[in-house]
Amino acid sequence: MLIKIPASGECREPEVTAEAAYLNRRQVLRGLVCSGAVAGLPSFAEASERYSGVTTAPAPEWFADKLTNARWQAVAPEGEAITPFADASQYNNFYEFGPNKADPARHASALKVEPWTVLIDGEVDQPRRYALEDLCSESQLEERIYRLRCVEAWSMVIPWLGVPLAQLIRQVQPHSSAKFIRFETAYRPEEMRGTRSGFGLIDWPYVEGLRMDEAMHPLTLLAVGMYGRTLPNQNGAPLRLVVPWKYGFKSIKSIVRISFVREQPTTTWQSMAPQEYGFYANVNPKVSHPRWSQARERRLPGSLFSPNLRDTLLFNGYAEQVAGLYSSMDLSKDY
C-alpha cells in the first residue's frame, strides 16, 4: 500500500543515497541472507550497516522477515542529524520503570515482551485479542525518521520502524460510532518496578488517546522497531505509538489495549494536571506550559558548552501536513 506524504521539509528516497548504491546494497544483503551467512542474524546485518553504535537484539521471526522488505527512509526530515542510538535508548521517560531518565534503560529488561498480545475492543465488529505478529501481518514495515519533542523541552531525531496506524484501523474495521481511540500501556507491577513506588502520582495503567482523524493521519505510526532493529524495552517494546507533531507523552509505549470509543478518553497526564497537559498536546511554541517554556528546545545530544538550543516549530515542524486537522480549533484552549 502506498502512502502519500506531501511535504517540503522532507527529502525523497533517491536523494538520500544514490539509487544504484541503494539497490546494490539490498542485493548484497539479500544474497547474504539467502546464502545463510547471516540468516540467523538478519536484524544484525541491517542494524549494523545503517546506524553505528546500535546494540543488536534478538528479533522475533516475523520482524526479521519483514525487515528485508522494509521501506527505508519512507519519511525523513531534511537537514536533521539522527540522534545516536545510545542517547535515544539511554535517556528515556518511562515512569513504569522509574522517575529518572536513566531508570528505564536500567530496569526495563525485566519486561517480558514475547509473546505479546493486544486487546482490541469497543466500537468494533469483532473485539478480540490479537497476537502482535497477526496485527502487523498485512502491512509492510516502514522506516520513518521523525523529530521527537518532549514536553520537558528536549528533542531528538529518531528513525522508527513501524506500520501506519491507519492501516491497522482499517484492518479491524471499527464502527462509525468510534470517534476516538484509547490506548493502554501494560501494567505489570512485578516487571515494572516504577509502578511499585509508594510515592508515585500516576494512576496505572498509563492511558493515552487520539481523535479518529489524528489516528488515521498518514504520519501516525505504530512502531515495532527503531534504528533498524526491534524497540529496546525502555523505548516501548514491543509496540508503541509515534505521533510526531505531538509532545512525546502522547506516543504511548508497550501498548496492550486499543479501544475504539465514542467519547474523548481521559488520559493519564490530563487527569493528573489538566492545566498542564491537554488532550491534544500538539507541539506549539506559543502555548506556554506552567513548568517548561515551549518556545525553544534542546536538541539532544548536546554538550555542556553547546547545549544545542533551537526554536520549537509549530506542530514540531509537521504543520504543513497536520494543521488542517485543527483548523476549526483554538489551540490555546484545546492545547
Added chain:
Amino acid sequence: MRYPLWRSAVFACVASQPLYWLYLAWQFALGPDPGKVLVDSLGEGALVLLLLTLSMTPLQRLTGWAGWLAVRRQLGLWCFTYALLHLTGYLYFLLGGEFSRLGEELRERPYILVGGLGFVGLTVLAMTSSRWSMRRLGRRWKKVHGLVYLIVILALLHMLWVVRADAGRWAFYAGIAAALLLLRIPVVSAALASVRSGRNKVGIKLK
C-alpha cells in the same frame, strides 16, 4: 583555628563534587543532556547542604562535639555557592543565556519565582555571615539568620513543583527537613539535650 583537619576534609569533599560533575560532563558521562543534569544535581546538592547545615546544631546537642559547629558556616556558604552555580547553570544551559526571557519565566513559572526568592534569602545569609556582620548586627543577626527556615520551605516547594510522576525523592528530603524543623521547637531541643545527659548517666552507671 580549631579542627583544621576536619574543616579541610569537609571543604575538600564539598568543593570536589561540582568539579567531579564537570569532569563527568567533559567525559560525556552525564548523558545527552548534560546541562540539565548539572543544573538538577547542583540544585539537589544545594538542598542537601542546606539540610546538612541545619543538622549541625542538633548533632552538636546530641553528641556534645563542637566540631559540628566548626563547619556550620562553611556548609552554609557552600549551600549558597551551589545555589549560585545552579542558578548560573539554569541561565546558561536551560535559558540559553537569553536574559530577556527571564522576566517571562518568573511570571509564568511560579517555581522559578519561588526558587529565586530562596536564592535571594541565601544571598542575604551569605552576605551577613562574616564576624564583622555578626558584631554589626548584634542581636538582630540571629533574627536575620532565622530566614534559613523559610528558605528550606521555599527550596522544598521549588523542588515539589518540578516533580512529574514520583514524589519519593522529594518526600525523603521533606521528611528530613520536617525533622530538623521539629528539633527547633524548644521542648524538643530540650528533650534532645536530655537524651545526651541521660546517655552519659547510663554510661557512668555501667562503669
